[in-house]
Amino acid sequence: MSTPNSSPASQRSSLSTLKGLLPFLRPYRARFFVAGIALVVAACATLAIPAAFKQMIDMGFGGTGDHSIKHVDLTFLALFGVATVLGISTAARFYMVSWLGERVTADIRSKVYSHVVTQSPQFFETTQTGEVLSRLTTDTTLIQTVVGTSISMALRNILLFIGGLVMLFVTSIKLSSIIIVMLALVVLPIVIFGRKVRKLSRDSQDKIADASAIAGEILNAMPTVQAFTHEHIEADRFSGSVENAFQTAMRRIRARSLLTMIAILLVFGSIVFVLWLGAHAVLQGNMSGGELGQFILYASLVAGALGALSEVMGDAQRAAGATERLLDLMAVESPIQNPASPKSLPQNAFKIQTGATLSLNDIGFHYPSRPNTQAISHLSLQVAAGETVAIVGSSGAGKTTLFQLLLRFYDPQQGFIELNGINIRDLTLHDLRDAVGVVPQETIIFSANAMENIRYGRANASDAEVIAAAKMAAAHEFIEKLPEGYQSFLGERGVRLSGGQRQRIAIARALLKNPPLLLLDEATSALDAESERLVQGALEVAMRDRTTLIIAHRLATVQRADRIIVMDQGKIVETGTHNSLVEQGGVYATLAALQFNLHPDSE
Numbered sequence: 189m190s191t192p193n194s195s196p197a198s199q200r201s202s203l204s205t206l207k208g209l210l211p212f213l214r215p216y217r218a219r220f221f222v223a224g225i226a227l228v229v230a231a232c233a234t235l236a237i238p239a240a241f242k243q244m245i246d247m248g249f250g251g252t253g254d255h256s257i258k259h260v261d262l263t264f265l266a267l268f269g270v271a272t273v274l275g276i277s278t279a280a281r282f283y284m285v286s287w288l289g290e291r292v293t294a295d296i297r298s299k300v301y302s303h304v305v306t307q308s309p310q311f312f313e314t315t316q317t318g319e320v321l322s323r324l325t326t327d328t329t330l331i332q333t334v335v336g337t338s339i340s341m342a343l344r345n346i347l348l349f350i351g352g353l354v355m356l357f358v359t360s361i362k363l364s365s366i367i368i369v370m371l372a373l374v375v376l377p378i379v380i381f382g383r384k385v386r387k388l389s390r391d392s393q394d395k396i397a398d399a400s401a402i403a404g405e406i407l408n409a410m411p412t413v414q415a416f417t418h419e420h421i422e423a424d425r426f427s428g429s430v431e432n433a434f435q436t437a438m439r440r441i442r443a444r445s446l447l448t449m450i451a452i453l454l455v456f457g458s459i460v461f462v463l464w465l466g467a468h469a470v471l472q473g474n475m476s477g478g479e480l481g482q483f484i485l486y487a488s489l490v491a492g493a494l495g496a497l498s499e500v501m502g503d504a505q506r507a508a509g510a511t512e513r514l515l516d517l518m519a520v521e522s523p524i525q526n527p528a529s530p531k532s533l534p535q536n537a538f539k540i541q542t543g544a545t546l547s548l549n550d551i552g553f554h555y556p557s558r559p560n561t562q563a564i565s566h567l568s569l570q571v572a573a574g575e576t577v578a579i580v581g582s583s584g585a586g587k588t589t590l591f592q593l594l595l596r597f598y599d600p601q602q603g604f605i606e607l608n609g610i611n612i613r614d615l616t617l618h619d620l621r622d623a624v625g626v627v628p629q630e631t632i633i634f635s636a637n638a639m640e641n642i643r644y645g646r647a648n649a650s651d652a653e654v655i656a657a658a659k660m661a662a663a664h665e666f667i668e669k670l671p672e673g674y675q676s677f678l679g680e681r682g683v684r685l686s687g688g689q690r691q692r693i694a695i696a697r698a699l700l701k702n703p704p705l706l707l708l709d710e711a712t713s714a715l716d717a718e719s720e721r722l723v724q725g726a727l728e729v730a731m732r733d734r735t736t737l738i739i740a741h742r743l744a745t746v747q748r749a750d751r752i753i754v755m756d757q758g759k760i761v762e763t764g765t766h767n768s769l770v771e772q773g774g775v776y777a778t779l780a781a782l783q784f785n786l787h788p789d790s791e
C-alpha cells in the first residue's frame with residue numbers, strides 16, 4: 189500500500205514539486221499553446237451563453253409581432269453558433285490535453301524504468317520491487333490526471349470564475365453582493381465534506397489493493413497452499429479482506445448520499461432564494477426578466493467553477509506527492525558507474541579462444557548493509573587463460589560474493605580486479621559483462637518460448653546458432669520433445685521445466701554468448717543421476733577453451749579442475765589439487781569427507 193500524502197505543513201512545498209514535471213512538458217510546448225487557445229475560446233463561448241439567453245428572453249419573449257419572431261430566430265441562431273464554437277473548442281482542448289497527459293506519462297514511465305534497470309543490486313536490497321511497480325503505475329497515473337485533466341480544468345474554471353464574477357456584477361451589483369455571501373456559505377461546507385468523501389474513496393481503493401495483494405501472493409504459491417491444505421483458510425482470508433473493502437465502500441457510499449442531498453438542498457435553496465429576491469426586483473421594475481435569467485446562469489457558472497477548483501486542488505496535491513516520489517527515484521545514482529574515460533578490452537585477445545586472464549589483488553569487501561562483517565578479506569588470486577578453478581567452501585564462505593565482485597555488481601572497498609590486465613573499473617559495464625558468462629544456481633526462465641529463452645544469451649543470434657548452443661548444452665533433445673519444440677512456451681518462471689532442464693537452458697545461454705570468462709554456480713539439488721550426467725557433460729563443453737571459475741559441489745567437477753581453492757570466512761585458506769589437499773588433511777579434507785561422500789557414484 190502506498191502512503192503518499194505528506195503532512196499539511198509540507199503540502200505547500202509539495203505543490204511546487206510539480207515544477208519537476210516541466211522538463212517532461214517542455215518538448216510539447218506547441219501543443220500546450222494550441223490547447224490553451226482552445227481553452228480560452230471555449231471559456232469565452234461558455235460565458236457568452238447566459239448573455240445570449242438574456243437577449244432571447246428580453247427581446248424575444250418580451251417583444252411582439254414579426255420583429256420579435258425574427259429576433260428569436262436570430263438569437264437562437266447565435267446561440268447555436270456559440271454552441272458550435274463551444275463544442276469544437278472543447279473537443280480540441282480535450283484531445284490536445286489528453287494527448288499530453290498520455291504522452292508525458294509514457295515518457296516518465298520509460299525514463300523511470302530505464303533508470304531503475306541500471307541500478308546496482310544494492311538498490312534492490314533496500315527498495316522493494318512492489319514499490320517500484322507502484323511508482324511506475326499508480327504514481328504516474330496520478331501525474332497523468334494532472335497533466336491530462338487537472339491543469340486544463342483549473343485554467344478553464346479560473347477563467348469561468350473570474351469572467352462569471354465580472355458578468356455577475358455587470359448584471360446586478362446588489363444581487364451579486366448577496367450571491368457572493370451565499371456562495372461562500374453554500375460552497376464551503378460542500379467542499380469540506382467533499383474532501384472527506386474523497387478520502388473515504390481512497391481508503392476503499394487501498395482496501396481493494398490489499399485484497400489483491402493477498403490474492404497475488406497466494407496464487408503464486410498454489411502448490412504450497414494445497415500441499416498444506418490451506419485452501420479454505422486462504423479463501424476465508426481473502427473473503428475477510430473483500431468484506432473489509434465492502435464495509436469501507438459502504439461508508440463512502442453513505443457519506444456520498446448525504447453529500448448529494450446536502451449539496452442539492454443548499455445549492456437549489458440558495459438559487460431559489462436569489463430567484464425570489466430577483467423576482468421581486470423584476471416585479472418592482474428594477475430588473476428585466478432576461479437579466480434575472482442571465483444572472484442565475486452566471487451564478488451557477490461561478491459556483492460550478494469554484495467546486496471544480498477545489499477538486500482540482502486535491503488532485504494536484506496528490507500528484508505533487510507522486511511527482512516527489514518519482515523524482516526521488518530518478519535522483520538515486522547507482523554506486524556502480526561507468527568510468528569517465530573507459531578503456532576497451534582488446535577484441536583480438538579473445539579470438540584465440542583461450543579465455544581471459546583474471547587477477548584479484550588483495551580484495552577486501554563488505555556488503556553496504558553490513559559494514560562490520562567482511563564478506564571477503566585480503567583475497568588474492570591469479571587465474572591463467574584457459575584455466576578452470578574450482579571454488580569450494582562452506583555455506584557463507586563468500587563464494588557467490590566473489591562472483592558478484594567479478595561482475596561489478598558491487599565494488600570492493602579494498603584492492604582491485606583485472607581482466608586481461610585491465611582494471612575492471614576502467615571498462616564499461618557493458619564491455620565487462622559482455623566478456624563474462626554466468627550460469628547461476630537458480631536459472632531464471634522468462635515467460636517466452638525455448639528459442640527466445642536461450643537467445644537471451646545473445647540477442648542477435650540466429651535460430652541455427654541457438655539450436656547449436658542447445659545441442660552443446662545437451663538441451664536439444666528435451667526441447668525437441670516439447671509439444672511445439674523450440675516454440676514451446678516455457679511458462680511463467682519456467683514452471684514447465686525440471687530443475688536439470690532449466691540448468692541446461694542456462695548453460696546453452698552461456699554457450700551462445702561464448703564469453704572468454706565463465707562463472708558457474710554448480711547446482712546439486714534435485715538432480716537425478718541421469719540429469720546430473722547430462723548437466724555435467726554440458727558444463728564440460730562449456731568450460732572448454734575458456735577461463736572458468738566454478739563454485740563446485742560435485743567431486744567430479746572438483747577433480748577435473750586445474751586448481752581448487754578453498755574459501756572460509758572470505759579468505760582463501762587452501763589451494764591445490766584434490767589429491768594434494770586431501771593429503772594435507774585440512775579444511776578441504778573435512779569438506780570433501782562431508783560433501784562428496786554423499787555421491788558414491790561420482791568418480
Ligand SMILES: Nc1ncnc2c1ncn2[C@@H]1O[C@H](COP(=O)(O)OP(=O)(O)OP(=O)(O)O)[C@@H](O)[C@H]1O
Pocket residue numbers: 313555557558563581582583584585586587588589590
Ligand atoms: N546482499 C547481501 N547483503 C549482505 N550480506 C550478504 C549479502 N549476500 C551475502 N551476504 C553475506 O555474505 C556472506 C557470504 O555470502 P555468499 O553468498 O558469498 O556465500 P557462499 O559461499 O556463496 O554461500 P553458499 O554456498 O551458501 O551460497 C554471508 O555471510 C552472507 O550472509
